[in-house]
Every structure is written in structure tokens, then in C-alpha cells.
Amino acid sequence: MIDLLATAMIVSGLFFYVAGTVGLLRLPDTLCRLHAVTKADNLGLGLLSLGVILQLEDPLNMLKVLLIWFLVLAASASGGQLIAAQLRRGREDQT
Numbered sequence: 001m002i003d004l005l006a007t008a009m010i011v012s013g014l015f016f017y018v019a020g021t022v023g024l025l026r027l028p029d030t031l032c033r034l035h036a037v038t039k040a041d042n043l044g045l046g047l048l049s050l051g052v053i054l055q056l057e058d059p060l061n062m063l064k065v066l067l068i069w070f071l072v073l074a075a076s077a078s079g080g081q082l083i084a085a086q087l088r089r090g091r092e093d094q095t
Helices: 002-026 030-055 059-094
Strands: none
Touching: 002 030, 030 059
16 A cells, blocks of 8 residues: 555656646746746655655655755755846846
């Protein structure tokens, strides 16, 4: 049962990665693309991490996967905000 749940989470995570990539390629402007990629990739990574954690037996390895997930979440959120702020500043400078 746990294997089935882990597989479902991993496949769902991959679906969100694909959805984020489609959003990156199809949305009209840079801020929409940035939003689609950061949201979909964060959710995709979360589901992938939880699926992998269900397969692990060692608590230390589970903690490592969670730590990686949280660090990527923080980096993604910070990076997305910095890119969006820079894009807005660049637009203000043009007007």
C-alpha cells in the first residue's frame, strides 16, 4: 500500500513539473511564466520528496530529503521575488 501511495505521489509530482514547463512555454509574459514555474515546481518537488520519503527506511535520510525540499523552497521563493522585483524595476526605468 505504501509503495502505491509513493508511486502516486511521484507521478503527481512529475505531472506538476510538466505543467510548470508547459506554463513556462505558453504563458504570455515573464511574470506569469515565473509564477507558473515557481508554484508548479515547488508543489512538484514537495510531492516527489514525500514519495521518496515513503520509500526510505533510515530517518536520517528522510530528514535530509526534507531539508533539501525546504532549502529549495526558500531559494525558489527568494529567487522568484528578486527576479520579479528586478523586472518591475526595469519596466519603471523605461517609462
